[in-house]
Amino acid sequence: MTAVSTDFAQALRDAGLRVTQQRMIVMSVLMESEDHPNADELFARTKAIDGSVSFATVYRTLAALEEAGLIRKLSFEHEPARFEVTPAAEHDHLVDVDTGEVIEIESEEIERLRRELVERLGYEIISHNTLIRARKKPRS
C-alpha cells in the first residue's frame, strides 16, 4: 500500500464513493499521465493494466471523479473531451494547432484579474477553462 494509492482511496472515501479496483486503476492511470488523455485513451491504458475494466466504467468513473472535483474535464473542439487531475494552481491550455500538443500555461496575474472582473459583475468563479489555439512563431 503506497502513499499515493492510499491518497486515492482516501479521496474516494472523502467523496462518499466506494473504493473499487476499477476506480483506483483509472485514477492512477490518469495521475501518471503526462498528457491530457481522452476517455478512449484512458480506456486503452486502463485495459492494459486490468483487461476487465469496461468502457462504461471508465466513463462512469470519470463522471464520478469530476463530480467529486478530483479530476477536470477539458472541452476541446472537434475532438472528444480530455481529462486531467485537478491542478493545485489554475492553469490555461495552449494547443499547438500544427502538432496537437497541449501546453499548460499559468499566470497568477491573469487569474487575479479574471477573478476581480467576475466579482465586479457579482459572480463567484466555480471553475474556468481557457483554450488557446496557437502556432509556433518562426524563429527569425
Next chain:
Amino acid sequence: MTAVSTDFAQALRDAGLRVTQQRMIVMSVLMESEDHPNADELFARTKAIDGSVSFATVYRTLAALEEAGLIRKLSFEHEPARFEVTPAAEHDHLVDVDTGEVIEIESEEIERLRRELVERLGYEIISHNTLIRARKKPRS
C-alpha cells in the same frame, strides 16, 4: 438589398464560398441573435424564415462559416456547441451555472497579458476561448 445583406454576400465571396439563400439566412439569423444559439436553435429560427432549409445545411453552413473565420464555435460542457459571429474584440464567456445564462466579459488587460505570455513561449495566438462557470454572489 440592404447594406447588411450585401456585407454577408461579400464576406461569403471573399471566403471563396457561393452566395446561397440558405447561407444568407443562417448568417442573418445568427447575426441577429442576442444569445449564443446552438445548431438546433439556429435550425428552428432558420426554418421559421425558410421552411426548406435542412438541418444538414445548417451544420454545413456553420462549418463553412467557421472555417472562413466568420463565426465562432463555442464548446460548452454537457451541451451541444453554440455559435456567435466572430467578435471584433476578443471576449470570454461566463456561464451562470444556475440559470444557464451566458455573459460576455471583456478585458483588454487580460488579453494583453495572455498574448505576452504566449509569445514568451514562442507562440502566436490564433484564437482563444475562455469559459467561466460562475454563480451569482448573494448580495449581503
Next chain:
DNA sequence: TTAGTTGCAAATGTTTTGCACGTTG
C-alpha cells in the same frame, strides 16, 4: 445484508456524410 458498482449491449444525442438533384458563377 444492501446500496453502490460493474459489464454488456442497446440507446441516446449531436454531428457528419453518401448520393441524387438543384443552383451558382
Next chain:
DNA sequence: CAACGTGCAAAACATTTGCAACTAA
C-alpha cells in the same frame, strides 16, 4: 455547364443508460 451546395436519410461518433450480476462496507 461544371463545380459547388442542398435535402434526405442513413451513418458515425462520443457518451449514457437499463439491467442483471457482483462487491464493498
